[in-house]
Amino acid sequence: MTKQEILNTIELRQSTLKTWLSCPLMYKYRHIDKLEPAFRYPGTVHGSALHLVLSWLHSGEWKGDLRALYTKALNYYLYASDEEHIPVRWKRDMAKEIEALKANGVEILENYRSKEYNKDAVVLFSEVQFRVKILGYLFTGTIDQVRKNVDGTISLIDFKSSKMRPNQYAIPNDLQLTLYSYALKFGELLVDNMWIRPNLLVSRAGIYFLRAHEVYKRKVPGKEIGDEKGDPFIMTSKSLQDLRAFRHEIRAQLSAMVKPWYYPNTASCSFCTYAMHCVSRNDKVPEKDAEQAHELLNELEMAE
Ligand code: SF4
Structure with missing residues (x-):
């Protein structure tokens, strides 16, 4: 596939970027080959x-x-x-x-x-679609929440419910969070079926780790039964300079995403819902031959 064909095939959504960062091969399966995951967790x-x-x-x-x-x-x-x-x-x-x-x-x-801070916050946008052009490419996606806090500050929040608490040191470099912040400042949001330009530079952006609201069922050192597991906020800030620098970062990522070779990131394999596709691939067999073999197996109902 040429660069232009890849660009015509993929949608530049935040999920595309997320998959790319997780494993370039998974990104190929999902966004270029348009394969579905074998299962959902x-x-x-x-x-x-x-x-x-x-x-x-x-x-x-x-x-x-x-x-x-x-x-x-x-x-x-x-x-x-x-x-x-x-x-x-x-x-x-x-x-x-x-x-x-x-x-x-x-x-x-x-x-x-x-929590008072949730009850009293004014939610400005919730599960809102965005679109924003970066270096001529249109990026789209959904922002979980933008809220005005009681102290007047504005926070951009991405809810996470994974079992493991995200690493606080990774948050300042999280590309998705920067993309959302960029979209709020330079892009448009779909509100009541109308695209609006919020032109908003948020005070803080970060993760709201929902599992911090789980409670201890057994006594652990320093915690009682029924205590919540911790503070849900893992926040950072994004200056105008950060957002401008982001354009260069996205250029570098994009130029790698449209090159027709994809490296496996085996660190993600144990949780990968594309592992079946991956296991059955054989880089030494030309793609056309592999497809024909799969078609034949399909006819014989032997393909995975
Ligand atoms: S099994 Fe591993 S290498 Fe293959 S697509 Fe999934 S994460 Fe990538």
């Missing part, structure tokens, strides 16, 4: 459901029944979203796992709702 569906409930809380449902809201959101991602046909890889009994997700979801959401 329960944790990914859980995270999507939590995001949806958080957006509902801040748009009129603040006092809603959390279990009912979470169940509705989870059912949407399990059975009605555009990924509902991709199987979820349950580790044990599905009904028990769903019950555990609901219990965890309610625990996190209850503690989120109990």
